[in-house]
Amino acid sequence: MEWPGRSAASLGYCSCHVCSLVSRPQADEYPPRCPRCGTRLHLRYPDSLQRCWALLIASYILYIPANLMTMMETGTLISYRKDTIMSGVIHLWQSGNPGIAVIVFVASILVPLFKLLVLTLLLLSVRRGSTWKIRTRIQLYRIVELVGRWSMLDIFVLTILAALVQIQTMATVRAGTASIAFGMVVVLTMFAAMVFDPRLMWDPLRKRTGHE
Amino acid sequence: MNVQQRPLIACPQCDLLLREIELPPNGAACCCCCGATLYRNRPDSINRSLALALAAALFYGIANTFPIIGINLQGSGNAVTLLQAVHDLWNQGMHLVASLTFITSILVPALELGLLLYLLLPLYLGKVPVGVSPIMRLLQAIKPWGMVEVFMLGVLVSLVKLVQDFRIIPGVALWSFGILTLLLAALASSFNPRDIWLQLDKDRDGVID
Numbered sequence: 001m002e003w004p005g006r007s008a009a010s011l012g013y014c015s016c017h018v019c020s021l022v023s024r025p026q027a028d029e030y031p032p033r034c035p036r037c038g039t040r041l042h043l044r045y046p047d048s049l050q051r052c053w054a055l056l057i058a059s060y061i062l063y064i065p066a067n068l069m070t071m072m073e074t075g076t077l078i079s080y081r082k083d084t085i086m087s088g089v090i091h092l093w094q095s096g097n098p099g100i101a102v103i104v105f106v107a108s109i110l111v112p113l114f115k116l117l118v119l120t121l122l123l124l125s126v127r128r129g130s131t132w133k134i135r136t137r138i139q140l141y142r143i144v145e146l147v148g149r150w151s152m153l154d155i156f157v158l159t160i161l162a163a164l165v166q167i168q169t170m171a172t173v174r175a176g177t178a179s180i181a182f183g184m185v186v187v188l189t190m191f192a193a194m195v196f197d198p199r200l201m202w203d204p205l206r207k208r209t210g211h212e
Numbered sequence: 213m214n215v216q217q218r219p220l221i222a223c224p225q226c227d228l229l230l231r232e233i234e235l236p237p238n239g240a241a242c243c244c245c246c247g248a249t250l251y252r253n254r255p256d257s258i259n260r261s262l263a264l265a266l267a268a269a270l271f272y273g274i275a276n277t278f279p280i281i282g283i284n285l286q287g288s289g290n291a292v293t294l295l296q297a298v299h300d301l302w303n304q305g306m307h308l309v310a311s312l313t314f315i316t317s318i319l320v321p322a323l324e325l326g327l328l329l330y331l332l333l334p335l336y337l338g339k340v341p342v343g344v345s346p347i348m349r350l351l352q353a354i355k356p357w358g359m360v361e362v363f364m365l366g367v368l369v370s371l372v373k374l375v376q377d378f379r380i381i382p383g384v385a386l387w388s389f390g391i392l393t394l395l396l397a398a399l400a401s402s403f404n405p406r407d408i409w410l411q412l413d414k415d416r417d418g419v420i421d
Contacts, residue, residue, distance in 0.1 A: 004245050008222035008229045015222035018349050019409045020251070022220040022229070036409065037345035076377070092373070100372045103365070138225060138246050149359050152316060156359075156366025159313045161373065162304060163297035164281060167288050171377065175306045183312050190356060199227040202246070 001134065003202070003209045010206070014041040048197040049123060055192035056119050062181045062188070063112065070176030072158060077170055084178060085109060085154065107153040108182070115151075115189045118144050122196060129204040137201060144193050151186045155179065223248055257404040258411075262332040264402060268395040269325045275388035276318065280367060282381035283374055291383060294318060313363075320358040321396070327351055328399070331408065340415050348405060364393045 008015055008022060015022045016034035025032030025041055032041040070082045083091060085108050092101035118140045125137060158175050165173040218231040223243040235241055235253035242249055254260075275294070282291030292300065294317065301310040327347050334341040341347075367389060374380055 004228065006229050007227040008220075009227055011229060013220065013222060013229060015224065015227075017224065018345070018352055019405070020221065020224070021409070022222050036413070037348065039345070039349060095376065097372055100369055104369060107365075135246070138248075141225075142248075149356065150362055150365075152312070152359055152362050153366050153369065155309055155312055156317070156363045157369050157373070158309060159297050159301055160281070160292075160367060160370040162306070163292045163300040164283055164290055164370075164374070165378075166290055166300070167283075167285050170285055170288065174304065175301065175309055179306065180308045183308050187312070194356070198225040198246075202226040 001131075001205070003206050007199075007202070007206055009043045009199075014043055016041060044199055045195060045197040048195055048200060049126065051195040052119065052123055052192050055188045055195065056116065056123065059112075059116060059185050059188040059192065062185045063116065064181075066112075066178050066181035066185050067109075069178035069181065071154070071178040071182065072161070072176055073172075073174040074165075075172045075174075082176065085182070104154065104157075107150050111147050111151045112185055112189060115144050115148055115193065119189070119192055119196065122201070126200045126204075129207075131205045131208055134201060134205060138198060141193075141196070141198050141201075148186070148190045148193055151189075155183050155186070221250055223250060251406050252404055254402055254404040254407070257402055257407045258332055258335050261328065261399060261403040262336050264395055264399040265325055265328045265332060268392060268399055269329065271388045271392040271395060272321060272325060275385045275392050278385040278388070279383035280385045280389065281371065281374070281383055283378040284381060285378050289381075291381065293385065316357055316359040317363040320354050321360050321392075323354060324351065324358050328403065335408070335411060340412060344408065344412060348408065352405075358396075360389070360396055361393045364389050 012024050013022050014025055014032065016037060016039050018039045019034060019037040021034055021036045023035050023041070033039065034041055067085055069084065071085050071088060072083045074081050074083070081091075089101050089105045089109070092098075092104060122137060122141060125132065158179055161173045162175045165171050216231075218233070221230050221232050222228070223230065223246060225248040226243060226246040228243055228245045230243070230250070232251070233241060235251075237253055237255040240249050240252040277293065279291040279293050280297075283289055294313075298310050298314045298318070301313070327350065331341055331344065331347060367386065371380060371382075
């Protein structure tokens, strides 16, 4: 595809990410600030790629205990079980709730994995200066931003169940260690998506088509 | 207005420099290169957002005062409000999980509604509140962390899990959370930060400094 015009950065313009006013920072003004709302201006988010990599690698590491350790302990008079995220989903499926099992599977397993893989793909493609399928990649970025929050579902289910199911010795639910790692994965991947600057994806296209 | 005199706008996702165009009511301007939404035209945005924010604040109050769900098993039972749930989890030693729930479903929604009311109420009365810029910055920063709609889905999933073993007593807060979710979605769609900035520009133009 072709780049259709000029980028703000190439003409020395900077847009404010809070009030979206476009202004031209003066050379003697440091750090440059938006003339309307006073927000610090950046042509691109500072250290976007490094920060994103750091958050992403931490998320990958935490993703392992989040999936292997116990998410929830359920005890009743006659039974006791420890569930990881996946075994909880299987248990839901087998106990006659396939719909809810699918929702939990998507929110707790698919969405975090999708976010990790897509952000890795985006970072690698920006690093290589790739212009490959740029429209598809920006769509993937938007999906990551949109669905990220829904992973918090399991944390909320856990909060409600662990607080509510405390009936002396008859029934108790406790949150497991995996919930800490899982919560961190959700928060860190959300931060990673926030610090990634999508404008970096278009810079190689501008250079290649020779407009700037 | 001549095209050359219209204000500049840069796409936040691909940095293409464009000139603003007039929009029909409820229209949205999209970047012609990457398709990102640039800005929207919401008729009567301040009035509608204020009404929705007031209603949401009311239901937020109800949703946080009364129990969400109660359960009953052979005569013994338990019922918790959201804050109690967070408190219980904290006492069980799950500090991180408790904090996450507290921030995303209690603190951020309250802060968001409070700040919006602080902005919209004076604007509705024709005044400009003090500190618009820092408040707009804060609103933008906390926005991704308000997760009432995800919490609502979490409550529904919990209900399905609980219904097998317990008798469920749905609380007032359950319905309030449902309504709050809808109101917050409507508020997010009607609140238009652009209108606040345009209002601010208009007020500044009248002042000679």
